[in-house]
Amino acid sequence: MADDLAFASALELAQLVRDKQVGPVELAELYLDRIDRLNPTINAYVTVAAEHALDTARAAEKALSAGDPDTPLPPFHGVPISIKDLNATAGIRTTYGCAAWSDRVPDFDDEVVARIRRAGFVILGKTVTPELGPVNVSEPPGYPPGRNPWDPERSCGGSSGGAAAALVAGLCPTSQGSDGGGSIRNPSSWCGVFGLKPSRGRISDAPREQQFFAVQGPITRSVQDAAALLDVMAGPAPGDAFWAPPPARPFADEVGADPGRLRVALATAPAGGEPALPSYVAAAREAADLLADLGHDVKEVELPATGDALLPAMAMMFCASYAAREPELPPLDTLSRWMVGMIEMGRSVSGATYVAANATILAALRDIARAVSAWDILVTPTTAQQPPPVGQFADIDFTNMAQLHALTPFTGLWNMTGQPAASIPWALDDDGLPIGVQIVGPPADESIVLRVAAQIEAAHPWADWRPPVS
Numbered sequence: 001m002a003d004d005l006a007f008a009s010a011l012e013l014a015q016l017v018r019d020k021q022v023g024p025v026e027l028a029e030l031y032l033d034r035i036d037r038l039n040p041t042i043n044a045y046v047t048v049a050a051e052h053a054l055d056t057a058r059a060a061e062k063a064l065s066a067g068d069p070d071t072p073l074p075p076f077h078g079v080p081i082s083i084k085d086l087n088a089t090a091g092i093r094t095t096y097g098c099a100a101w102s103d104r105v106p107d108f109d110d111e112v113v114a115r116i117r118r119a120g121f122v123i124l125g126k127t128v129t130p131e132l133g134p135v136n137v138s139e140p141p142g143y144p145p146g147r148n149p150w151d152p153e154r155s156c157g158g159s160s161g162g163a164a165a166a167l168v169a170g171l172c173p174t175s176q177g178s179d180g181g182g183s184i185r186n187p188s189s190w191c192g193v194f195g196l197k198p199s200r201g202r203i204s205d206a207p208r209e210q211q212f213f214a215v216q217g218p219i220t221r222s223v224q225d226a227a228a229l230l231d232v233m234a235g236p237a238p239g240d241a242f243w244a245p246p247p248a249r250p251f252a253d254e255v256g257a258d259p260g261r262l263r264v265a266l267a268t269a270p271a272g273g274e275p276a277l278p279s280y281v282a283a284a285r286e287a288a289d290l291l292a293d294l295g296h297d298v299k300e301v302e303l304p305a306t307g308d309a310l311l312p313a314m315a316m317m318f319c320a321s322y323a324a325r326e327p328e329l330p331p332l333d334t335l336s337r338w339m340v341g342m343i344e345m346g347r348s349v350s351g352a353t354y355v356a357a358n359a360t361i362l363a364a365l366r367d368i369a370r371a372v373s374a375w376d377i378l379v380t381p382t383t384a385q386q387p388p389p390v391g392q393f394a395d396i397d398f399t400n401m402a403q404l405h406a407l408t409p410f411t412g413l414w415n416m417t418g419q420p421a422a423s424i425p426w427a428l429d430d431d432g433l434p435i436g437v438q439i440v441g442p443p444a445d446e447s448i449v450l451r452v453a454a455q456i457e458a459a460h461p462w463a464d465w466r467p468p469v470s
Contacts, residue, residue, distance in 0.1 A: 003170070006034055007466070010079050010174040010225045014120075017064065017078040024064070024078025028057035028122055031080050035124065035171050041152055041469050043144035044166035046085050047093040047126040053080065056122045074120030075228065082172040084163050085126040086133050087113050087216075092123060097131035099142025100330035111206035111237050112216045116176060119232040124172055127162030131336050132329070133178075134318060136186050136408050137393055138162055141336050145390050148190060149467035150433050154387040157187030163219050164191035169470045174225055176233075180214030181314075182382075182411025185423040188219055189382035189436025192425045192465050194453070195219045196226045197411075199444045200418030202244040203230075204237035213314070213415040221463060223454045226422075227251040230446065244444045251450060259451035262376040264291050264298045270409035271303040272311075273402075276384035280435055283426040284381045287437040287456065291379070294455055303380075304371040306413065310364050313357035314416060315401065319346035320354050337397040365417055369443070372417075377452050380410045382423040382436035410438055420446045422453050425462035434465070 005013075005022065016022040032050050039045050060078040088094050088106040090113075095101045109117065117123070128138045128146040138146035138161030146161040148154040149169040156165035160177030164187035167175045177184045179197040188195025196217050203216040218229035230251045236243035266288040268281045275281070292298040322329075322339070323346025332340050349357075372378065385407045393404065405412070414421045423436040439456075441449035 006170040024057040024060040046128040077120035081121040097140030100334040149469040159183040175219040188423040190387040192434030206237035210241040254450040265375040280381040313360040320349040378440040382438040
């Protein structure tokens, strides 16, 4: 019974709490016990905030007992959640994957964390992420590496690797993540959960500067949970530089709604680089066939050619952003070779070069937008390769960027365009490892992504997936 409860959806747990069939303290203790037993194997959490979680759960239980009819409970009252270690959490250690910040405890919440707290969630702890985020494996120097619950010898992905691993192992009922080039989708694919990258500007980055490539988002067991968590997280904050247009109705209302007959494009080869594994291509084809059976018009296409200048331009902008942050970062001699290389490259990017790189990306985006406007939904593999062995990239430096990109070549383009995209669990390969399928929606239109994802979930469910470490 306890295991069944641990793998219930966040919305199911919220209803059980409201009906007083389970208490917030009971839930917190359930997950903290599972974390205590299983986290040493997979290192999904870099910080376990047991005292904080129990204090919050006790307060939630007290409010539940008070039962003031004039003060309705928030939607996720007493439901546990994990927070990625790239987001500040007041009173809970936040390392950003930096060894030098192993004892850093902020006195403020990032806006997205504040919204999660106001929704009634109980924060269990912080999930492992690579140092400062820009890598697709979660192995921060000085901390135990994040491992995959399906095979602990393999990576759980990154940069939201711990978030996905904690969720699929039953160490939380839902997770918060972020995605700057695939960082929600690649770990969701490799760990076998649903991960949604919302549109650019959908969720505020306050109090930090607004991000162009990266956006916060949900990692969940179900599409319904993702939509409900997106409703909690979404919306601008005062001073945001840009924001996505508000949805016509709550995102939760899109789940189960008829998407109509859509133009579905299938692309199985990345715009550049090595092809995906045959089993990953087969998964994408099977998903497209399912959509055809559901009444959609499916056509195989090639992804828009992006040229040789786009990835270097994106890399220069990323590197320059880290170089600009150097005064607030730990000393360079405490950081990894990868991060030092990024900062050093960023220092060499002049203002004119940065503006030219930005112009290169914006010009390419116009061409891509024209190409993708012929589709309502795009289907691709989420990743191209299996998760790498833990430690394979332990000594990587910035010159090896292409090796990392080759693992996940299908995701970063949609961070550049700002379109919403999701990874859907599809199958297990011959090694018992999850394979995900990516769906990409029109600009600022998460509603279509959620409707189609829910259609797929109903016809091809994944809720009963359980990894060996669970």
